[in-house]
Amino acid sequence: MSLNAMRTARLATTLTAASRSIVQQNMLHLHTSFKTHYAAPSTPPPAEGFMPGVANSKLIKHTHHDALRNPELAGVANGETKKMNTFQAINDAMSIALATDDTACVFGEDVAFGGVFRCTMGLSEMFGRDRVFNTPLSEQAIAGFGIGMAAMGSTAIAEIQFADYIFPAFDQLVNEAAKYRYRSGGEFNVGGLCIRTPSGAVGHGGHYHSQSPEAYFAHTPGLKVVIPRSPIQAKGLLLASIRDRNPVIFMEPKILYRAAVEMVPVGDYELPIGKAEILTQGKDLTVVGWGAQLYVLENAIQLAQKKMPGLSVELIDLRSILPWDVETVCNSVNKTGRLLIAHEAPKTQGFAAEIASTVMERCFLRLEAPPQRLCSFDTPFPLIYEKFHVPDMIRCAEGIERAMKF
Amino acid sequence: MDTDGKVLDPSLEPDVTEEFATKIYKDMLTLNVMDLILYEAQRQGRISFYMTNAGEEAYIGSAAALELEDEIFGQYREAGTLLYRGFTLDQFMNQCYSNDMDLGKGRQMPVHYGSKAHHFQTISSPLATQLPQASGAAYAIKRSGKKNCVMCYFGEGAASEGDFHAALNIAATTSAPVIFFCRNNGFAISTPASEQYKGDGIASRGVGYGMHTIRVDGNDVWAVYKATQEARKIAVEKHKPVLIEAMTYRKEVEDWKRHDNPMVRMRKWLESKGWWDEARENAHKSEQRTAVLKSFAAAEKRKKPMVSEMFNDVYDKLTPNLVEQKKELEELIKKYPEHYDTSNYAQEK
Numbered sequence: 001m002s003l004n005a006m007r008t009a010r011l012a013t014t015l016t017a018a019s020r021s022i023v024q025q026n027m028l029h030l031h032t033s034f035k036t037h038y039a040a041p042s043t044p045p046p047a048e049g050f051m052p053g054v055a056n057s058k059l060i061k062h063t064h065h066d067a068l069r070n071p072e073l074a075g076v077a078n079g080e081t082k083k084m085n086t087f088q089a090i091n092d093a094m095s096i097a098l099a100t101d102d103t104a105c106v107f108g109e110d111v112a113f114g115g116v117f118r119c120t121m122g123l124s125e126m127f128g129r130d131r132v133f134n135t136p137l138s139e140q141a142i143a144g145f146g147i148g149m150a151a152m153g154s155t156a157i158a159e160i161q162f163a164d165y166i167f168p169a170f171d172q173l174v175n176e177a178a179k180y181r182y183r184s185g186g187e188f189n190v191g192g193l194c195i196r197t198p199s200g201a202v203g204h205g206g207h208y209h210s211q212s213p214e215a216y217f218a219h220t221p222g223l224k225v226v227i228p229r230s231p232i233q234a235k236g237l238l239l240a241s242i243r244d245r246n247p248v249i250f251m252e253p254k255i256l257y258r259a260a261v262e263m264v265p266v267g268d269y270e271l272p273i274g275k276a277e278i279l280t281q282g283k284d285l286t287v288v289g290w291g292a293q294l295y296v297l298e299n300a301i302q303l304a305q306k307k308m309p310g311l312s313v314e315l316i317d318l319r320s321i322l323p324w325d326v327e328t329v330c331n332s333v334n335k336t337g338r339l340l341i342a343h344e345a346p347k348t349q350g351f352a353a354e355i356a357s358t359v360m361e362r363c364f365l366r367l368e369a370p371p372q373r374l375c376s377f378d379t380p381f382p383l384i385y386e387k388f389h390v391p392d393m394i395r396c397a398e399g400i401e402r403a404m405k406f
Numbered sequence: 407m408d409t410d411g412k413v414l415d416p417s418l419e420p421d422v423t424e425e426f427a428t429k430i431y432k433d434m435l436t437l438n439v440m441d442l443i444l445y446e447a448q449r450q451g452r453i454s455f456y457m458t459n460a461g462e463e464a465y466i467g468s469a470a471a472l473e474l475e476d477e478i479f480g481q482y483r484e485a486g487t488l489l490y491r492g493f494t495l496d497q498f499m500n501q502c503y504s505n506d507m508d509l510g511k512g513r514q515m516p517v518h519y520g521s522k523a524h525h526f527q528t529i530s531s532p533l534a535t536q537l538p539q540a541s542g543a544a545y546a547i548k549r550s551g552k553k554n555c556v557m558c559y560f561g562e563g564a565a566s567e568g569d570f571h572a573a574l575n576i577a578a579t580t581s582a583p584v585i586f587f588c589r590n591n592g593f594a595i596s597t598p599a600s601e602q603y604k605g606d607g608i609a610s611r612g613v614g615y616g617m618h619t620i621r622v623d624g625n626d627v628w629a630v631y632k633a634t635q636e637a638r639k640i641a642v643e644k645h646k647p648v649l650i651e652a653m654t655y656r657k658e659v660e661d662w663k664r665h666d667n668p669m670v671r672m673r674k675w676l677e678s679k680g681w682w683d684e685a686r687e688n689a690h691k692s693e694q695r696t697a698v699l700k701s702f703a704a705a706e707k708r709k710k711p712m713v714s715e716m717f718n719d720v721y722d723k724l725t726p727n728l729v730e731q732k733k734e735l736e737e738l739i740k741k742y743p744e745h746y747d748t749s750n751y752a753q754e755k
Contacts, residue, residue: 134601136566137533165532168568204454206515208531348727377731378720383454384504384512385716387746388735394745395738 089231108159143169150190163199178222191245198254206383236271276325282314300396347375369406411674464668471634499705537573544584577647612649624652
């Protein structure tokens with residue numbers, strides 16, 4: 001969480017009057033305390049203290065040229081860029097999706113007012129309340145409604161207010177959306193469905209505003225699962241997720257909504273689903289992560305490099321959890337001979353397990369150390385123990401050392 | 407009661423003692439005092455979250471109509487029922503401060519209270535999940551032969567969740583002695599109720615599930631008390647679920663706040679009996695303010711529970727993976743004391 005994030009979080013406090021559900025109020029209160037931590041340094045240190053500042057990350061594209069150097073953005077290389085944080089980039093993507101597809105609708109709890117995290121701000125005014133609307137407080141209704149729209153060939157962009165609250169929709173997503181095409185022999189499909197949902201730790205979200213449930217959905221053939229790391233990535237991956245001809249669950253690391261700010265192409269562009277991105281090239285160790293964890297890994301790598309000068313690490317953003325880019329990861333491990341995977345979800349049955357076992361199958365003879373999994377401990381997400389619970393910089397740096405010294 | 411605290415139908419004049427009536431009102435006042443202080447603490451960042459009860463205090467009347475062993479499944483604005491049952495100010499403050507005396511061991515956000523001794527199941531953030539659980543709990547109570555029921559609180563927004571419908575139906579089919587108590591705020595701050603439901607409030611749904619249903623003025627303590635008393639009789643004696651819809655206004659309408667709210671009506675009723683006056687009002691408020699601030703300061707000073715408590719209660723006993731992870735964390739803390747500051751946490755035993 002950067003200072004910028006804390007400043008903008010103040011805005012959220014003025015929105016209290018517009019809040020209604022417990023979840024929304026919860027989040028506004030979270031923002032309130034970001035603000036007060038900033039305003040009163042004598043109070044306990046900001047909970048995001050263990051989440052090193054994203055603002056100075058080398059993974060962030062701070063300038064126009066920096067942003068457009070990416071070959072994946074060739075289509076908009078001659079266009080404008082604009083400074084956006086993650087929620088603005090997501091808003092921009094939905095705005096483009098609505099403008100380019102008359103069947104597209106955006107809906108969920110409180111989205112007509114802009115949503116808890118402001119991602120849908122201004123969309124109902126721009127596109128009308130029949131296309132951007134509030135739903136009753138029912139996640140299973142939201143998911144099922146989206147499936148129905150998509151089954152008729154429309155584009156449904158549905159929001160589940162927090163990933164922690166996606167479970168009432170689990171049946172609709174796992175038994176219905178995922179199997180719609182298969183069970184009908186291809187007669188029907190719900191390719192037009194995209195479910196957006198904020199996930200991940202924020203410092204004081206406790207049990208029900210912190211979880212990263214990607215692995216549950218990654219166990220479901222027929223679904224796609226995508227998690228972006230930054231504004232540029234969020235916009236391109238969300239547009240691709242909305243337009244992909246399969247149901248996609250798009251998990252937005254909520255700590256990055258305000259903390260990550262980039263120069264984002266204003267044009268219409270998509271980034272590929274199912275394709276990882278190599279963020280730094282390296283020869284000694286492959287490190288795989290996604291979402292906000294990448295910034296922790298960036299710091300952990302720097303810390304490890306202080307202890308082990310010359311250490312060369314290949315950092316990979318997986319981006320898509322399902323389907324995931326086996327080729328990029330295995331090519332990298334075949335080169336480096338070592339692998340570390342880190343994620344915020346608990347270790348047992350987390351997605352790192354899938355990556356590690358695939359690498360064991362495919363790169364066994366090239367491995368020089370056991371794959372390292374750095375994950376949260378196997379407990380529910382505990383309010384006051386968050387900093388001990390998640391795989392922070394120190395734990396990830398220790399993991400790097402273990403891999404290198406094996 | 408009308409806005410002057412006069413009971414409109416004299417035959418329904420509550421037959422209660424001074425002690426009983428003033429306890430209800432005193433708890434309402436204490437709840438107000440506690441809300442003010444904790445809400446301010448949340449704004450100052452001293453606690454991370456808070457939910458007030460303002461405008462809905464009359465639900466304490468429902469707590470007063472229950473027996474202590476009637477099990478409560480709440481949502482998040484029912485601190486008053488715990489207060490009525492004797493959950494102490496220290497216990498509230500310890501939970502909100504996630505300190506080593508918090509019964510929930512600091513694992514959940516503030517206001518997620520719970521206490522076995524007070525027959526109050528621990529609050530969970532997901533909405534409406536407690537409703538089908540309440541049906542099951544009531545069925546278990548019925549089978550045990552105890553003359554008790556379950557009281558289940560929720561808001562009208564939560565009644566949009568699938569769990570609400572599932573809960574009412576299964577309570578009806580299993581004849582579970584449960585009271586579903588809906589706090590309907592009229593409209594939920596800025597979202598018109600028309601985007602939450604189109605029917606006639608929540609009460610109409612109870613009828614649809616074949617359930618005894620009553621709608622009461624949720625600003626009238628005695629109406630809430632009486633309705634709950636009757637509902638409890640049906641639940642406990644006839645083993646049937648009941649739905650109560652209490653219409654309230656959480657919205658802070660200044661004029662309404664001054665002239666017609668649950669506090670004012672109850673106070674006027676007490677004054678008409680000669681059981682309350684300005685002096686008693688001020689004395690109780692100031693006494694409770696001092697008590698809340700004392701508890702608050704004490705709770706703030708206490709340490710968080712031991713770090714190792716993170717691993718307990720996932721299961722009844724630590725599983726091998728947790729034993730290993732607990733050891734891993736101990737070693738990390740030992741190796742990097744400057745990074746893992748544990749000075750705010752209780753000493754490991």
